[in-house]
Amino acid sequence: MKGSQGREEGLQEIADYLSPRLLGILGFLDSKLVSSSTMYKEKRSALWSLSDLLVLMGKRYISSVSRKILASLKTVLKLKDEEFYDIGCHAWTNFLYNLDESTLVGLIEEVVAVMKPLVKKRPEEMAPVLTSVLVETPSVKEFLANMPLLPEDDSLSIINQAILEHQLKVVVESERPPPATLQPAGHESVEVRVNALHRLHYNQLAIHLLTTQSDNVHTTISELFSVILSQCREVEEEEEVQLTVSECVSGECREVEEEERNEVKHFTCVPEVLNEIHLNIESELFIVQLVTELGRAFLAATDANTQTCASYAMQEVTRLYGIRESGSREATPIGSQAWEKLSYHLQEIIYPLLTSKYTLSTGNNLPSLIFGSDKAKTFQQWLTSWECSLVDLLQGERASQLAVLDYLSKCAQKKRQAESQGKKGRAAFIPSTQLHQVMSFLEKIPADILAHISYKSHAYSPALMHIERLISKTIHYKSKNISAFFR
Template sequence: MRVLNESERPPPATLQPAGHESVEVRVNALHRLHYNQLAIHLLTTQSDNVHTTISELFTVILSECCEVEEEEEVQLTVSECVSGECREVEEEEEEVLNEIHLNIESELFIVQLVTELGRAFLADTDANTQTCASYAMLEVTRLYGIRESGSGEATPIGSQAWEKLSYHLQEMIYPLLTSKYTLSTGNNRSSVTLPSPIFGSDKAKTFQQWLTSWECSLVDLLQGERASQVFSACKPILRRDTTTAIYLLPSILICMLCETSDHHHQITTQVLSVMNQLQEKDKDEAALSIISIEIKQLAVLDYLSKWSQKKRQAETQGKKGRAAFVPSTQLHQVMSFLEKIPADILAHTSYKSHAYSPALMHIEAYIKDNPLQVKEHLCFLQCIYVSLDEPDGVAGVVAVRQDEPTLDQQVIQYL
């Protein structure tokens, strides 16, 4: 990577190796990034505005941090990069790239799903995993009619999605259009009654077991024809590729919540079981597996919250007058589910998962709805402000506290 002038913009290809499917390519790209931090430093300091390249590089590094199945060499190289000049980029400067899909019929969702399945195919050298990814791509392309425009089996949305796919993905799909895969008895597993909650049982001893067990159980409960067909085709690969499972979980959960409220209690129980377990442990003693599970749960809940906001905007757009807003059945059911997760528990869980900004947001929302309980949460607020390195917030808590602070609270005040 060479030192760039402020007006220069590197081509997108220079950022692609760090996110390549091959471990060797990613390691090589990350090493180049680590050993050329002078160029990165200049890009972060030569202007008041953060260079777009820095934002993109920072996003690539964060995405590598989220890969729970990364090779140790990749993890070490990523940690070297994170500890370097990239720490100068503020979280607020990062571009939000994750799209919120209102339904699984959108062109963007279809394109991203096929792209993710293609990544899963290329990322693993195991023949069985590649077969599972190929089967999922075959079924998804068939269900959505993803073909070239003018093809007999193409659908309007499918031909549009085909045009948005990269050339190498189209080359991967071509042989599948004339292929046929069938699931063996071992892969086409019958529904198994899982304990409720799954967390803490023999089916969820690790993050990967918890994720796939819960996700497959959700797929088995889907009633919508399209959602059931699409995600059932993906079950074999999500059992083998954790990254694919993480990508699919929010969409599966949205479909489940929108279909019916019959399973809301079961899903709420699954979510709260992890939160309650984390509450019982000290912040420094919580097992890494529990924190990993809770971080993913918090990300999914954040996705649901953003989905409901986007859905509400879509439903109110173009409407005139001051009539009271009446949400659709789908929106109402998602909002109803989110309301069942107590904000104070969300705040404490976020704090123990080291997500301090969301913790502050949730506890402020809780205090706003329960103003008489503000006194009980002042110490917790103070801890959050200390973790956020916000001395003004700490001073504000001290100013409104009426009782004599304990020794621990005085220590926190002067940290």
């Protein structure tokens, strides 16, 4: 008895020792699993090490880095080999058994969607852990309606039956708006989006009821359109995503009458774009949105290397702004406020990065002047040198300049709206000095040059916008001049 207790204490001491180094260990194992130059024997050893590491560290340490481990296990699924399937079953089983309940609930939908290829290959091996997690865990049961059906196999029949029962319950209660469909349909993970879009396409009853029970478009319909159409703007390598999105769009368009489509268009014209323009990079809203976008990149990563890049960016941003819980040693007032505004799952992602030590493994040979040296005596001189070195690193400078001009235009538009709201009557609008300077600068740039450059940079929408502005201001502008832009 004492020997067993002593062994457990020894293993716990090892886990405590490894915990500050856990991200580094996971990064090393990822490098072995991802690298094409690593021999299969080493990859198998790395995967076994990962599986054993999950058991050693336990729920206390694994839950906080669950997203990182999930990305590593996604990478393993790309290794098409019978032995890797067997080791992968052990790794996934140890992963699911070593997550605390709150973390498991947040990950389960994505985990089930991601590991379907492995379940298809090894249904009997994965059945025990999936039964324990999906059927026997009370807090997970309410999410079963969002789960995809698993491959048909006797060992998985209990799980599939439970999923079907919960999906049928949702269909029966479909008179209420289906907000549970919105979040998965816009999820960062490709696998979760495909599953949600499939369910939406094959279950049109709720949408039909929402479009026929009222003369006006239900807000859920407009939100669904926004979520689905936003998928069209993303460049996806997965043909299945593109096909499923097109099926959902055509299905919903059939359900919505033409008059209602105008209302949907009104809802989805996205006037919120202007609200996302930030005039101060130290504002709380900007910091929250920046971290949120980095979090989306972290969650959307399809491999461990991409996720590591997002982790490094989040690590540096949280350090720069002092994004910590209020009262923490390195927290700043604005950083603490931003932390409170972040969602729980983002805080969960950021937490291990507060003590991580990601560094860039490669540098560049560009000279960096030292502040206070002969050529950088003042802050302005040092900043100018630093900005010039950044400009040299830019790729596609023309497109970057157009993006800056577009951002300036949106900022000026937002500023003008804000200034005009405070004035009553129909008096002529007089902009503030700062706004007048920006507007004058933008008006001095010839629209024909902007249209031509935009077209050459494949920015077709801005090109048409500049041509439209040119035509509206130039009465005698001929159509033959327009064709010159497209040569």
